[in-house]
Amino acid sequence: MRDIALVSFAQAPSVRREQIHNEVEILMPVVAEAVRRCGIDRRDIGFTCSGSSDYLAGLPFSFVTALDGVGAWPPIEESHVEMDGAWALYEAFVRLQHGDVDSALVFGFGKSSVGPLREVLSLQLDPYYVAPLWPDSISLAALQARALLDSGEYGEADFAAVAVRSRRDAKSNPNAQLSGDFAVAELLESDYIASPLRRHDCAPISDGACAAILASGDLARQLCERPAWIRGIDHRIDTINIGDRNLCDSASAKLASEKSGAAADKIEMAELCAPFTHQELILRRAMGLGDEVRINPSGGALAANPVMASGLIRIVELAARIQSGEIDRGLAHATQGPCLQQNLVCVLEGE
Amino acid sequence: MSEAVKKIVTPISIEYTITPGAAPTKFLRGIKEGRLLGQRCPKCSKVYLPPRGSCTVCAVPTVEEVEVSDQGTVTTFCVVNIPFYGQVQEIPYVCAAVVLDGADLPCFGVVQEIAVEEVRMGLRVQAVWVAPEERGYTLENIKYFKPSGQADAPFESYREHL
Numbered sequence: 001m002r003d004i005a006l007v008s009f010a011q012a013p014s015v016r017r018e019q020i021h022n023e024v025e026i027l028m029p030v031v032a033e034a035v036r037r038c039g040i041d042r043r044d045i046g047f048t049c050s051g052s053s054d055y056l057a058g059l060p061f062s063f064v065t066a067l068d069g070v071g072a073w074p075p076i077e078e079s080h081v082e083m084d085g086a087w088a089l090y091e092a093f094v095r096l097q098h099g100d101v102d103s104a105l106v107f108g109f110g111k112s113s114v115g116p117l118r119e120v121l122s123l124q125l126d127p128y129y130v131a132p133l134w135p136d137s138i139s140l141a142a143l144q145a146r147a148l149l150d151s152g153e154y155g156e157a158d159f160a161a162v163a164v165r166s167r168r169d170a171k172s173n174p175n176a177q178l179s180g181d182f183a184v185a186e187l188l189e190s191d192y193i194a195s196p197l198r199r200h201d202c203a204p205i206s207d208g209a210c211a212a213i214l215a216s217g218d219l220a221r222q223l224c225e226r227p228a229w230i231r232g233i234d235h236r237i238d239t240i241n242i243g244d245r246n247l248c249d250s251a252s253a254k255l256a257s258e259k260s261g262a263a264a265d266k267i268e269m270a271e272l273c274a275p276f277t278h279q280e281l282i283l284r285r286a287m288g289l290g291d292e293v294r295i296n297p298s299g300g301a302l303a304a305n306p307v308m309a310s311g312l313i314r315i316v317e318l319a320a321r322i323q324s325g326e327i328d329r330g331l332a333h334a335t336q337g338p339c340l341q342q343n344l345v346c347v348l349e350g351e
Numbered sequence: 352m353s354e355a356v357k358k359i360v361t362p363i364s365i366e367y368t369i370t371p372g373a374a375p376t377k378f379l380r381g382i383k384e385g386r387l388l389g390q391r392c393p394k395c396s397k398v399y400l401p402p403r404g405s406c407t408v409c410a411v412p413t414v415e416e417v418e419v420s421d422q423g424t425v426t427t428f429c430v431v432n433i434p435f436y437g438q439v440q441e442i443p444y445v446c447a448a449v450v451l452d453g454a455d456l457p458c459f460g461v462v463q464e465i466a467v468e469e470v471r472m473g474l475r476v477q478a479v480w481v482a483p484e485e486r487g488y489t490l491e492n493i494k495y496f497k498p499s500g501q502a503d504a505p506f507e508s509y510r511e512h513l
Contacts, residue, residue, distance in 0.1 A: 019370060020373050020376070022371060024404065031410075055365075058367030065403075068405050071408070111370070114368055114370070115366070120365060
């Protein structure tokens with residue numbers, strides 16, 4: 001395996017509704033900043049891969065127009081995944097293993113505000129038996145949260161505690177959308193959105209974008225003082241049939257974590273993409289992340305959740321802490337699909 | 352034997368509120384006033400119309416606003432002879448790429464007030480606008496292009512825009 005690292009990255013601050021700029025206009029300065037920060041000439045980047053969704057944008061081939069903002073002349077080698085940018089990073093990692101190119105640009109972007117997000121996400125469900133019933137994303141997450149409560153292992157206060165910690169940590173994240181000091185008791189007084197979930201249990205609706213530059217071996221060391229090396233990366237998927245799954249567990253997250261080699265050494269920090277408070281609890285248990293692991297110092301998806309960029313943001317937030325020397329080893333996670341159906345785990349290390 | 356289920360119908364409808372973006376918004380506001388507002392790339396100086404807010408070649412934002420003429424040159428064209436669903440024009444008619452004076456990208460439009468067989472590359476044309484009170488935020492404000500009566504543009508003047 002070739003050594004591949006994140007050498008540079010940038011994010012757009014997440015906002016509830018970006019009313020002036022379109023997706024390309026949000027993305028362009030983010031890509032430019034990621035390229036500028038590592039000093040690579042954009043024409044030297046060997047591969048470009050993006051993650052976005054036409055269903056989210058409400059436009060066909062929206063990822064093609066995004067290339068306007070990237071600069072595709074002279075013609076570039078480019079690919080796209082209809083997934084979070086974290087999966088674009090996975091594809092770029094695999095592409096760089098071929099050995100003929102040494103750098104890649106990956107990005108994820110989306111405006112969750114332009115359509116009814118809860119219903120847009122219903123379009124990813126089984127088209128015969130489930131999608132025609134229009135169960136929305138929050139209702140499905142609420143079924144999962146209910147199952148978790150019924151298992152007797154967690155209570156609604158445990159959910160709220162995740163929100164309290166996330167919003168408190170988000171105070172130091174300039175890209176976060178929701179932050180502040182709250183008390184569990186105070187949050188538990190609010191009404192349910194979809195019982196047992198309250199507003200604080202759900203990620204905000206966000207518009208945003210994230211970009212990262214990957215480089216191999218010596219190039220990574222040239223471009224960056226302390227690259228964040230990808231030591232393991234894996235993604236797994238559970239069945240689309242929600243009734244066939246144990247919703248209190250995440251078999252795919254557990255397997256992705258195992259295959260990524262996370263357990264080979266100490267994990268100091270984990271950036272988990274949990275758009276609902278209870279999902280963080282499920283993920284921690286599935287991946288065996290104990291109290292000694294610092295979880296989501298960025299505030300996580302509960303503080304900013306631009307769909308299609310949120311997972312990639314987890315990876316770059318972890319990479320930032322490795323580049324700064326704050327930690328030596330950590331794990332980042334991304335998810336897609338209803339109730340944590342698909343999970344990606346990426347282990348990053350400093351040298 | 353029971354009848355096989357060959358298809359099911361599951362209607363899907365989602366409404367979106369799309370933001371055109373900063374650059375297209377300026378263009379759409381301009382065209383409502385009968386003005387054509389493009390943007391110039393700070394690196395290669397090409398003028399994009401309609402503007403997308405970036406130069407696709409240089410990968411930099413375009414900021415400088417440039418008002419473009421509503422006169423231009425036909426760079427290439429086709430004669431439409433086939434009827435199709437939703438057709439507005441009577442066939443045969445001419446659909447042309449017109450590079451407006453001051454712009455570097457051709458835009459598309461219908462050429463009228465000239466016999467179909469007389470339309471040619473280099474033909475100088477002029478936009479025919481709908482009445483000011485009927486204009487909206489749409490390219491349909493230009494009804495069609497008609498010959499301006501000027502001498503044909505030499506090939507060299509538009510060869511880069513083909």
